[in-house]
Amino acid sequence: MEKLRKHIEEITPITDEEFESIKPFFTIRRVLKNQYLIQQGDEAKYEYIIMSGIFRVFYLNEEGKEHIVQFATENWWMSDYISYFNQKPANMYVVCMEPGEVLCLTLEGREQLSVTLHKMEHFFRVKLTKGYMALQQRVISLLSNNPQQRYQEFAALYPNLMQKIPKKYIAEYLGVSRETLSRLYSGNK
Template sequence: MENHYLQLRKHIEEISPLTDEEWETIAACFTYKKLRKHQFLVQKDELVPSEYWIISGLLKTYAIDNEGKEHILQFAMEQYWTSDFHAFQNQVPATLFIDCLEDSEFFCLRLENREKLCSEIPKMTNFFRIKSHYGYIALQQRIMSLLTQTAEERYNNLIKKLPLLIQRVPKKLLASYLGVTRETLSRFKG
């Protein structure tokens, strides 16, 4: 477990160096959680008490439309932050599902603990601001790719940006994420 906390400290210190005293305060605000493959981290219509930093594993974030079709917003793996951020920040029921594609481990940070950290350790405000901006940029790029690129271009960009993800995500889910059929995805790979 100590190694997991060292990973988290290293992650934070990539943006904001910490004193040992600051780290002790930060570490006390995180709790550990482990889920198995196919378990839900977040379910639609439930409250979302935490945001999650992934220690290990792979997750998918998705919505289901009125016709029952699944729409994948994101895959998240080690060192990603994930949650239904709207539900978390506003303390309202979730509109998304997040489930584990692999056995996964997380650190959970409750909203009141994040607010406490930002109040007591101002550099954590900067850390969360930067991480939020990175997430917003990634989401904006995903939306723009869906609007302006062909499915094959999206696939090729995904291979360049996240080659390990391609190996970990089942082809059916990868096709859904790219907005193509599994057969079309096979042609790209051919």
């Protein structure tokens, strides 16, 4: 739980008493490689903060093709947010790519924390804003950058993920074939 406190304090300082009141809202869950946290059709009951591991958030189109929306690693937040905030069936999948540990937060818990502790409302607003900005930048990159530029941008932003995530998934995330990614990878050594 100390990782959680450090993560919160990157945005807002909290007292020992405040942290003790925050802790009960989070539950720890260990996750195995290839284990799903959310599958299409489930209700996304939790928002997750990653303590360890790497996760992939994706959806499957009608032909069964996987489209990766997000990779997530330590201190990143993830869920199927449309399902989570609207309490409707999920369209996304969240799967663990290497053994990990997450903290789970229900929407009810999130709302209660926001009402009872203004610092947490501020924390959630900042995290949501940063996440929205990152998503918007990703959409702009997909719409305006060529594969080489998208690859270079990903490599610059997430050098640690380049070494840990199979190339197949990086290619899917970038919207290129595995062969194209191999050429891009070879050309940047």
